[in-house]
Amino acid sequence: MDFMQILQLVIPAAIFSAAPLIFTALGGVFSERSGVVNIGLEGLMLMGAFTGALFTILGEQWGMGAASPWFSLIVAIIIGMLFSLLHAVASISFKADQVVSGVALNFLAAGLAIFLVKKIFDAGQTPIIQERIYKTDVPFLSDIPFIGPLFFSSAYYTSYIAIALAFVVWWILFKTPFGLRLRSVGEHPMAADTMGINVTKMRYVAVMLSGGFAGLGGAVYATSIAGNFSHATISGQGFMALAAMIFGKWHPLGAMGAALFFGLAQSLSITGQQIPGLKEIPEVYLLISPYVLTILALAGLVGRADAPKAIGQPYEKGKR
Amino acid sequence: MKLLKGKWSAITVPVLSVALGLLVGGMIMLVSGYNPIVAYAALFNGIFSNSYVLGETVRQMxxxxxxxxxxxxxxxxxxxxxxxxxxxxxxxxxxxxxxxxxxxxxxxxxxxxxxxxxxxxxxxxxxxxxxxxxxxxxxxxxxxxxxxxxxxxxxxxxxxxxxxxxxxxxxxxxxxxxxxxxxxxxxxxxxxxxxxxxxxxxxxxxxxxxxxxxxxxxxxxxxxxxxxxxxxxxxxxxxxxxxxxxxxxxxxxxxxxxxxxxxxxxxxxxxxxxxxxxxxxxxxxxxxNSAFGVVLASALFGGLKIGALNMQSVAQVPTQLVEIVIAMIIFFVASSYLIHWISNRVNKRGKI
Incomplete structure (x- = not known):
């Protein structure tokens, strides 16, 4: 097996498994940049995956055909936003511990999604969806020698949307007044409040954006990778997205890079058996690498990762 | 309202949260077409009705x-x-x-x-x-x-x-x-x-x-x-x-x-x-976060988890309802600010 074949095996797989992580990590960037810890990404992703599978099946029944998964993605964004409101209300308005509230959100999502699956389908998982998001060759670009087969052949459109969105989020956060306000609320809410920024409103918007993105990430996972929804569909991808966000230093492009890298590690742990040289490395090292790297990054051993200043603290007007 | 202040709040907030959590669970059952009274009765029986389920509850705890x-x-x-x-x-x-x-x-x-x-x-x-x-x-x-x-x-x-x-x-x-x-x-x-x-x-x-x-x-x-x-x-x-x-x-x-x-x-x-x-x-x-409180809370959650099995077989309610109830209880305990806020409001106005 020559080098080109190895790359052709590994890179598309990496981009493929990274897409849901990128969406969710971008959501995490919004929330945490505004000063709200979002451990609930896992639960939001889970609700997104459930919604994605459910509404793809409904879309099929309603005669939407190949548009069904795309329809389900939109519904998943809305459901994600609504579901994240719980986290927002508890941690922003009621000043609950943000970590506790996120943990509760994860519990609730896991319970509610399976409860509804059992109620609706009378089974432990949804049926396999018929209309999945399939691989396609991007016209023209896939004909470019070398780059074409690696990056633009048999890939999912959702992967490109994820990468494009990372740049959009970067532009929003760092080049628009809205982004400046959002970040200022996460760094020094009192100063932001003094300047007339509505801290509560900004944080609500940020948490709901994170819900929408994580819901999208979960739905993309269900409609492209998993093909259905069961209790095991989302098991840790949300936490891995959280890790990607931190490893990417709370920066949209960093988060995207980290998600791609974690996707690579994941795809290597699956495809590694076919690649000479990698066969000898036990799978476990690849599986734990995203988590170990994140810990090392936080300890300052792989570049310093500093969280937004006001993260985790509820804001109370007039309190010093 | 004295119950929400000082040392009493350590007891009233959890008890109130459990009650509210079960209430939300009941509402979810109503909305999804189950009978909450039958379900909760089955849940209760599933914890206490015989020595087998009691043994399982203690094991779960x-x-x-x-x-x-x-x-x-x-x-x-x-x-x-x-x-x-x-x-x-x-x-x-x-x-x-x-x-x-x-x-x-x-x-x-x-x-x-x-x-x-x-x-x-x-x-x-x-x-x-x-x-x-x-x-x-x-x-x-x-x-x-x-x-x-x-x-x-x-x-x-x-x-x-x-x-x-x-x-x-x-x-x-x-x-x-x-x-x-x-x-x-x-x-x-x-x-x-x-x-x-x-x-x-x-x-x-x-x-x-x-x-x-x-x-x-x-x-x-x-x-x-x-x-x-x-x-x-x-x-x-x-x-x-x-x-x-x-x-x-x-x-x-x-x-x-x-x-x-x-x-x-x-x-x-x-x-x-x-x-x-x-x-x-x-x-x-x-x-x-107290040793005694942890034992009590384990008894409750352990009991809910074991009782849920009976609830599923008698009232056909999926066991996941219990997970929803537990999640809601955490939300309510964590949001105790709300409970304190209400009690402060009421006290300031000098009513109740």
Whole structure:
């Protein structure tokens, strides 16, 4: 097996498994940049995956055909936003511990999604969806020698949307007044409040954006990778997205890079058996690498990762 | 309204939260077309109606108490140990390993040795986040989550490489390390009840004694109240942060030993987490981080989980309803600001 074949095996797989992580990590960037810890990404992703599978099946029944998964993605964004409101209300308005509230959100999502699956389908998982998001060759670009087969052949459109969105989020956060306000609320809410920024409103918007993105990430996972929804569909991808966000230093492009890298590690742990040289490395090292790297990054051993200043603290007007 | 103030709030907030959680659960059942009264009656019967379900409830409580103690202990020092799940897994593995290794030991030596090994393994796993927090100010929430996944994959790899028996699991541990008891099983109509609940109660007493009757406990709590004041008073904050995580991890490891030596007697290759560690967070929150509260909260959550099985077979309500109720209870406990806010409002106006 020559080098080109190895790359052709590994890179598309990496981009493929990274897409849901990128969406969710971008959501995490919004929330945490505004000063709200979002451990609930896992639960939001889970609700997104459930919604994605459910509404793809409904879309099929309603005669939407190949548009069904795309329809389900939109519904998943809305459901994600609504579901994240719980986290927002508890941690922003009621000043609950943000970590506790996120943990509760994860519990609730896991319970509610399976409860509804059992109620609706009378089974432990949804049926396999018929209309999945399939691989396609991007016209023209896939004909470019070398780059074409690696990056633009048999890939999912959702992967490109994820990468494009990372740049959009970067532009929003760092080049628009809205982004400046959002970040200022996460760094020094009192100063932001003094300047007339509505801290509560900004944080609500940020948490709901994170819900929408994580819901999208979960739905993309269900409609492209998993093909259905069961209790095991989302098991840790949300936490891995959280890790990607931190490893990417709370920066949209960093988060995207980290998600791609974690996707690579994941795809290597699956495809590694076919690649000479990698066969000898036990799978476990690849599986734990995203988590170990994140810990090392936080300890300052792989570049310093500093969280937004006001993260985790509820804001109370007039309190010093 | 006096009930919402001062020392009473430690009791009223959890009780009110449980009531509200069950209420939300009832509303969800109504909306989805189940009869909440039939369901809750079945749930109640599923906890108390016979010796079998009582035995199962106590068995379910056992690891919950220890994982709840683990979370609560760290909370007292102002640390949030979400890593109980991972510490529990390494503890489970360590206890099974010791249970497999030694033969011909007296149970009086073998069982404590296996539990000790589990505690040490959990403590070592928790040392990493504790050390990083103390030394590099890395937030323990993130590191403990990451350590959970590292534990899951590493434990699986160790079982697959060194301890594999047919059926994706380890061999059964030697009888001398087992907490299982044919006597307890017989009196409870062959439930899986084992002597682990004695260990869990001892654990609760140890936590209470350590926190409230020793200098170390005083220092740990002091760091939890105010790091800077403690440092000013000459308490070594870094040492206490690490110590708190290590002790918390030891409780978590012991929770794993309850599964390894008691309920199962072996360990399987895990596809996912047990959930016991995460439930420990709910238990500690509802139990207001006190040893006694943790035991009570474990009884409630353990009971709900066992009762849910009967609820499903009698009223056809999926067991996941109980998870929803538990999640809502955490939300309400965590949002106790709301309850205090309402009570303050009412008091200021001089009404009620």
């Amino acid at each position: 056992t690891p919950l108490i220890l994982s709840g103690l683990a979370v609560a202990f760290a909370f007292r020092t102002g640390l949030f140990n979400i890593g109980v799940e991972g510490q529990l897994l390494v503890g489970w593995l360590a206890s099974v390993y010791v249970g497999l290794q030694f033969e011909g030991l007296s149970p009086l030596v073998h069982i404590p040795l296996a539990i000790l090994a589990a505690g040490v393994a959990g403590a070592m796993w928790a040392f990493v986040p504790g050390f990083l927090k103390a030394k590099y100010h890395v937030h323990e929430v993130i590191t403990t989550i990451m350590m959970n996944y590292v534990a899951l994959h590493v434990v699986n790899a160790i079982i697959r490489t060194y301890l594999l028996a047919p059926g994706e699991r380890t061999d059964q541990i030697n009888q001398s390390a087992s907490l299982q008891s044919s006597f307890l099983q017989t009196v409870t109509d062959f439930s899986r009840l084992h002597y682990g609940f004695v260990v869990a109660i001892i654990g609760a007493i140890i936590m209470w004694f350590l926190l409230w009757k020793t200098t170390t406990g005083y220092e740990l709590r002091s760091v939890g109240f105010n790091k800077y004041a403690s440092e000013y008073a000459g308490i070594n904050v870094q040492r206490n942060i690490i110590l708190s995580m290590v002790i918390s991890g030891a409780f978590a490891g012991a929770a794993g030993a309850m599964e390894g030596l008691g309920t199962y007697g072996y360990m399987t290759v895990m596809a996912d987490f047990t959930g016991v560690g995460f439930d420990g967070i709910a238990v500690a929150l509802l139990g207001a």
